[in-house]
Amino acid sequence: MEKYDVIIIGAGHNGLTCAAYLLKAGYSVLLLEKRAVPGGAATTESAIPELPDFQFNLCAIDHEFIHLGPIVQELELAKYGLEYLNCDPVLFCPNPDGKYFLAHKSIEKTCAEIARYNQRDAKKYAEYTDYWLKVVNAMIPMFNAPPKSLIDIAGNYDIQKIKDLFSVVGSAEKSLDFLRTMMTSAEDILNEWFDAEFLKAPLARLAAELGAPPSQKTIAIGAMMMAMRHNPGMSRPRGGTGSLVKALVNLVQSYGGKILTDRQVEKVLIDADRAVGVRVAGGVEYRAKKGVISNIDAKRLFLHLIDNSDVDSTDRNLRERLERKIVNNNESILKIDLALNAAPQFERYNHQDEYLIGSVLIADSVKHVEIAHTDPAIGRIPDSDPSMYVVVPTMLDPSMAPPGKHTMWIEFFAPYQIENAAGTGLYGTGWTEELKHKVADRCIDKLAEYMPNIKSNIIGRRVESPAELGERLGALKGNCYHIDMTLDQMIFFRPLAELANYKTPIEGLYLTGAGTHPGGSISGMPGRNCARVFIQMQHSFPQILADAANSLKSTAKSVFGS
16 A cells, blocks of 8 residues: 555645645655646646647636745746746727727836726726735735734735735724725725726626626625736746646656546545545555645535544534535636637727737626626526636747637636526536537627627637536536635635634644635645645644744844844
8 A cells, every 4th residue: 555644635736736845845745636637727738639739728827826925936836847928918808889998017008098088097097006906915925824824924024015014904094994895895896996887897807706796795805806917917827827737747746746647536534533545436545644635625525535424523513514604606617718710800999919918808897797797696697698708828829729820718607507407417507518509609609799700710619518617627516716705715714714724623634725725716825825734733832933933033034124
């Protein structure tokens, strides 16, 4: 029987990141991945069999959050093949009335674009972005530390982050205003700041990327999504998101880590309230001398992979709390990938190729975005007038298609479970081959209103329904974030208060991945944070105190000087 210090369930980018830090710290690590390729939601694959030279990002595409942390630098991922390409412009959104929002990395250039239609909103946009950049900078230390580890969080602050923190919550009035902001909705925030629909609609669509309608209270934090495209900026790995995974795989293997694919974990082995290994499909067992780390969500881990008696012996309320308190709102993604003979053209909008460098949002109004996110919650498909997130990756990175050809990435929010269709279709969700292609046709019809040449240039198509996406990723209800990114399920509530610091009530069993702090997206932060907690748990208490003291000394030095 093979034995390792640590076994990680799932080789998504967070599992690989966690493994990299553990290997560099001297632990032996085995990663077990259910699919034939590692990467989880961060793969780039040849997904249309008849067009093998076209490469597609099957889920994640635009990278912002990873640049808020030190992972790329700490792990020296450039040495292992990772090269980031910066997007600029970062966003284009055509409006039906002929206006458009074109955002550059430069705030000044973006404001100049807005000023073509609305001088007041251009001025307010600069103030709005400045505010959210300060919020982001103040929160970065919290993102890059376990949420209950106050010393780790304090150790991440430097003088500029402290200044930004105090600019946001430095007085009673500022603190109350910030608290009120966090409790309201992105739509309310946008209405406070702006007048013009051509500007509010794309900002609402970006805010809704957290997986909820812009009107939903307690999710105003989504309003920061546009600010991050200015700083740290938006980028993509050369060769696709999967190039990040390849670099992590190269690093893991260079340190002697082992990755086994086509190994679906069916059971976590518990002995005397301690995780001691796993069993995969087919009955093979692998033993862990120091711990098991799950890159899959807490619900699947505790409700599907561990015997009820083993969970109950450590916390008799945990299973019920996981079942009833963790919320997924039924919103998932219908993913469309197109191979194109030529790049699309925005004929009505003075087309420039630069429009296609960043992401393209089809968001005609805030109401348009609202319907796109409220309908899925009750099982309806909002395809009568689709709102979409669209990328043409080959405009920035031609290596992903044959010369002169292009790919298109389309994200359309749709329900996982279709209303009045329970027990039918794929996995009982109501989704069928016919239905998913019908919805995809409507999405392309909508795109053709803005890009008239798109239909005649399609040479290949792949459509993945929410049911198929959920099964491929192993995501409950097809939720790429594992659980909703609402305030009640963030920071020290993610996934539950008792599980928020990556450690579980079962000794030697840890959590990482999108369902842990700070949440979904390409960041690697959950993997890094989990590795820090695991390593700390292996140290003696005096060593932990010494490490904490050194961290605080480092912060004090950065603030007050030597």
